[in-house]
Amino acid sequence: MIEACDVAVIGLGPAGSSAALAAAKGGARVIGLDRKKKAGVPVQCAEFVPMMLGVDSGPVDSAFVQTIMAMESFIDNRHDRHNDDFRGRMIDRAAFDRELAARATASGADLRFGVQVEEIAADGTIRLNDGTQIKAKVIVGADGPRSRVGAAVGQGNSAIVETRQASVPLLRPSESTDIYLSASIAGGYAWVFPKGDVANVGLGVDRRWKNRLKPELESLLDWLAEQGQVGREVFRYTGGAIPVGGPVKSTAALGEVLVLLAGDAAGLTNPVTGAGIPAACHSGRMAGEAAAAHVAGDGDAAEDYAEELDELFGASLARAVMRRRQLVDLYRADGPNDDNLRQGWIAYPAYWARENSDDGERRDELLEA
Numbered sequence: 001m002i003e004a005c006d007v008a009v010i011g012l013g014p015a016g017s018s019a020a021l022a023a024a025k026g027g028a029r030v031i032g033l034d035r036k037k038k039a040g041v042p043v044q045c046a047e048f049v050p051m052m053l054g055v056d057s058g059p060v061d062s063a064f065v066q067t068i069m070a071m072e073s074f075i076d077n078r079h080d081r082h083n084d085d086f087r088g089r090m091i092d093r094a095a096f097d098r099e100l101a102a103r104a105t106a107s108g109a110d111l112r113f114g115v116q117v118e119e120i121a122a123d124g125t126i127r128l129n130d131g132t133q134i135k136a137k138v139i140v141g142a143d144g145p146r147s148r149v150g151a152a153v154g155q156g157n158s159a160i161v162e163t164r165q166a167s168v169p170l171l172r173p174s175e176s177t178d179i180y181l182s183a184s185i186a187g188g189y190a191w192v193f194p195k196g197d198v199a200n201v202g203l204g205v206d207r208r209w210k211n212r213l214k215p216e217l218e219s220l221l222d223w224l225a226e227q228g229q230v231g232r233e234v235f236r237y238t239g240g241a242i243p244v245g246g247p248v249k250s251t252a253a254l255g256e257v258l259v260l261l262a263g264d265a266a267g268l269t270n271p272v273t274g275a276g277i278p279a280a281c282h283s284g285r286m287a288g289e290a291a292a293a294h295v296a297g298d299g300d301a302a303e304d305y306a307e308e309l310d311e312l313f314g315a316s317l318a319r320a321v322m323r324r325r326q327l328v329d330l331y332r333a334d335g336p337n338d339d340n341l342r343q344g345w346i347a348y349p350a351y352w353a354r355e356n357s358d359d360g361e362r363r364d365e366l367l368e369a
């Protein structure tokens, strides 16, 4: 038997739950699916949320742990720059995802956890691991960096950073995100984010250098412990993939089924910072609204969605893609020097400096390369 609905949302992280909420609010019959047994668990995140302009801050408030007032940047463990912009909040990510899912359910979306999407057929039929088949008018692919929906429409994320993170005791309270840049952290950076009396200490590297994750994290933890900043007990390890290739094409069709990609599945995470929560919430809401509008007969809804995404994220993602590529290219030669590292990180004016040609003009070229 095939179950029918208006909008099937695959993946119920921040993008998927935001999409399910918006589509249900827009009057659509929504089924949301996630292979996790519970929303947001296990957490694969450093849990920092930059100021989220234009997004309902309710879920952030409900998951709030502490404020972040500054960013400190280090090069090879030497302090190099203080910024008091880049403020934000540390959250309990599991509570955040749980709240978003609860809001979607309260709006009438039928969210199902513990079910894995096994296949999306060429006509858009969704097959789950329990044998259920679902046919929707619109599929929202919000299934993260290695999106099955994206793969089904030929839009996988082209580049991935791999991460490893340890949560450890924080011995000195802090209100800054500490960023560690080094030529040895290839194609990424390390972070120490304070969460009350806990620190999320992690790093991301280009997947070609994945074998460096463990030794680099151990060496950073050792150094931080020697400074008296963190304790040696590790409460938990986590990790996961971050898409760093920039946006993929966010709209497609499988037979008569419209497909919209959102969040990490759409490659909207910032390739330099790895921050993806705000983009996931924004794009998820927009995808949900577009899905409901499409179901209600708006033939332009998909195109409008793609255009709005580009307006909102295109320029900043194009810059991040460019800066990351410049840095990664250096690893193939002698490796980056300190100035190269500065140019590749958002805290420094060199990151924001204009290149010879205008970013806007180069955007399509950069994103397609």
Ligand SMILES: Cc1cc2nc3c(=O)[nH]c(=O)nc-3n(C[C@H](O)[C@H](O)[C@H](O)COP(=O)(O)OP(=O)(O)OC[C@H]3O[C@@H](n4cnc5c(N)ncnc54)[C@H](O)[C@@H]3O)c2cc1C
Residues within 6 Å of the ligand: 010, 011, 012, 013, 014, 015, 016, 033, 034, 035, 036, 040, 044, 045, 046, 047, 048, 049, 050, 115, 116, 117, 118, 142, 143, 144, 145, 148, 163, 164, 165, 202, 238, 239, 240, 241, 242, 262, 263, 264, 265, 269, 274, 275, 276, 277, 278, 280
């Ligand atoms: C270690 C790490 C630290 C990070 N730190 C930060 C940070 O501090 N701040 C920040 O803004 N961003 C951070 N990010 C990025 C951020 O976590 C993501 O950008 C964000 O989670 C994207 O949301 P999403 O809803 O698009 O995808 P996800 O949160 O990945 O959700 C996708 C969902 O799809 C489900 N799914 C996948 N495949 C299937 C399937 N076949 N069937 C059913 N369900 C499926 C998954 O179970 C998952 O729940 C970090 C990422 C990592 C890996």
